[in-house]
Amino acid sequence: MKMYEILSKRKLNHDITWLVIYAPMVARKAKPGQFIILLTDEYGERIPLTMAGHNSEEGTIDLIYATVGRTTMLMDQMGEGDTFFSIVGPLGKPTHMEGLKRVCVVGGGTGNALAYPIAAGMHNHGIQVDMISGFKNKDLVILEEEFTANTDRTFVVTDDGSYKEKAFTTDKLKSLLAEGNEYDEIIAVGPPIMMKLICQIAQEAGIPCVASLTAYMIDGTGMCGGCRASIGGEDKFVCVDGPEFDGTLVDWDELIQRNSYYREQEAHDREHVCRLTGGVRYYD
Numbered sequence: 001m002k003m004y005e006i007l008s009k010r011k012l013n014h015d016i017t018w019l020v021i022y023a024p025m026v027a028r029k030a031k032p033g034q035f036i037i038l039l040t041d042e043y044g045e046r047i048p049l050t051m052a053g054h055n056s057e058e059g060t061i062d063l064i065y066a067t068v069g070r071t072t073m074l075m076d077q078m079g080e081g082d083t084f085f086s087i088v089g090p091l092g093k094p095t096h097m098e099g100l101k102r103v104c105v106v107g108g109g110t111g112n113a114l115a116y117p118i119a120a121g122m123h124n125h126g127i128q129v130d131m132i133s134g135f136k137n138k139d140l141v142i143l144e145e146e147f148t149a150n151t152d153r154t155f156v157v158t159d160d161g162s163y164k165e166k167a168f169t170t171d172k173l174k175s176l177l178a179e180g181n182e183y184d185e186i187i188a189v190g191p192p193i194m195m196k197l198i199c200q201i202a203q204e205a206g207i208p209c210v211a212s213l214t215a216y217m218i219d220g221t222g223m224c225g226g227c228r229a230s231i232g233g234e235d236k237f238v239c240v241d242g243p244e245f246d247g248t249l250v251d252w253d254e255l256i257q258r259n260s261y262y263r264e265q266e267a268h269d270r271e272h273v274c275r276l277t278g279g280v281r282y283y284d
């Protein structure tokens with residue numbers, strides 16, 4: 001096996017892909033909630049992805065990524081046997097689990113890929129986990145089997161009711177709380193606006209709420225300042241101080257604004273890759 005070789009590649013839906021990669025030094029130290037930064041090739045951009053799982057004996061890590069732009073489009077063109085130029089990690093603090101007996105994890109859309117290792121990791125740690133897994137519609141549903149096998153209860157909800165229960169994740173959380181379910185912590189992973197609302201509901205119910213933040217990252221080691229977020233009025237770096245923070249302390253409006261800084265440039269880059277994709281294969 002070659003270092004950073006793709007050992008398996010599987011599509012979960014049109015836009016989401018699961019990779020198993022040979023990265024023994026990362027796998028040896030990985031913990032749930034941590035992430036890596038990868039480079040597809042030496043001229044590529046560094047992008048952070050959460051480890052969806054790892055196997056320290058086999059030296060593998062799992063990544064689940066959504067195809068959203070330049071680098072992830074390039075990753076779509078890689079196949080089993082191809083190798084990444086570099087993978088750095090594990091980065092970030094692992095998910096906090098001590099003292100927790102029962103939690104509710106709420107995943108929204110692609111955020112479910114990031115929520116999976118958190119929910120499964122907590123469940124494997126002996127914590128009782130209710131999982132709310134929300135999607136816009138049936139075609140976007142991912143990881144239902146995996147969540148069901150690795151949590152105590154999984155509730156799949158869709159915005160339009162095209163699969164399972166018709167509800168937003170926020171509605172489902174409210175209804176679980178109204179039924180009398182008690183949690184030591186609620187963990188929100190998804191679009192910032194969803195996390196903001198989930199944290200508000202948790203706060204009103206007097207339950208601590210943790211949000212897993214995604215911010216622009218370059219080095220992932222606290223040096224560049226790219227991932228700065230305002231937490232309780234203090235500047236924190238998502239890469240080294242997070243990615244999980246007390247959701248009631250996050251300045252959500254600032255985070256949402258910072259996450260849209262490069263939208264124009266990203267749209268341009270995406271178009272550039274699209275024009276190249278007609279049959280070109282970069283990694284043979």
Ligand SMILES: Cc1cc2nc3c(=O)[nH]c(=O)nc-3n(C[C@H](O)[C@H](O)[C@H](O)COP(=O)(O)OP(=O)(O)OC[C@H]3O[C@@H](n4cnc5c(N)ncnc54)[C@H](O)[C@@H]3O)c2cc1C
Pocket residue numbers: 035045046047048049050051064065066067068069070071072073110113114213214215216217218243259263266267269270
């Ligand atoms: C800690 C962390 C963990 C993540 N885990 C996952 C995961 O498990 N699965 C997944 O699908 N996505 C994950 N993401 C988001 C992922 O990093 C972006 O989807 C990816 O960088 C997109 O790159 P692109 O070139 O394909 O798209 P681009 O067109 O360049 O960007 C699309 C969007 O991705 C985000 N993004 C782009 N570059 C970066 C960067 N360097 N750092 C952070 N965000 C960026 C921005 O929101 C941007 O608007 C994570 C992000 C962070 C910060």
Ligand code: FES
Pocket residue numbers: 216217218219220221222223224225226227228237238239240
């Ligand atoms: S990515 Fe550079 S400080 Fe966090």
